[in-house]
Amino acid sequence: MKMAPELKRICEVSELEPGSIKRVEVEGLPPLAVYKLDTEIFITDDICTHGQASLSEGFLEGDVVECPIHGGCFSIRTGEALSFPATLPVRTYKARVVGAEVFLEITA
Numbered sequence: 355m356k357m358a359p360e361l362k363r364i365c366e367v368s369e370l371e372p373g374s375i376k377r378v379e380v381e382g383l384p385p386l387a388v389y390k391l392d393t394e395i396f397i398t399d400d401i402c403t404h405g406q407a408s409l410s411e412g413f414l415e416g417d418v419v420e421c422p423i424h425g426g427c428f429s430i431r432t433g434e435a436l437s438f439p440a441t442l443p444v445r446t447y448k449a450r451v452v453g454a455e456v457f458l459e460i461t462a
């Protein structure tokens with residue numbers, strides 16, 4: 355039997371500016387970076403896989419985030435490391451909007 359996904363509340367949609375990144379802490383998960391494009395929302399771990407940098411303090415160019423420390427880039431859709439010195443992917447999470455709120459979907 356397929357289990358219903360667990361939803362963790364992240365924030366209000368209205369707290370996210372298009373083209374911006376917000377750092378969010380949710381119990382039981384590492385710090386998260388929440389990205390808002392025009393109509394889409396993405397979630398990754400906040401900490402860069404190359405060092406102790408916060409991706410939410412980085413720069414968002416379309417669906418690519420650039421780390422503020424060494425400039426490594428990641429796809430916010432897939433987590434793929436796109437440019438040196440970032441080589442390991444950052445973990446991504448599924449975002450779901452329900453009404454005016456953003457949730458992170460955890461599937462067992």
Ligand code: FES
Pocket residue numbers: 402403404405406407421422423424425426439440
């Ligand atoms: S800490 Fe992010 S690229 Fe080095």
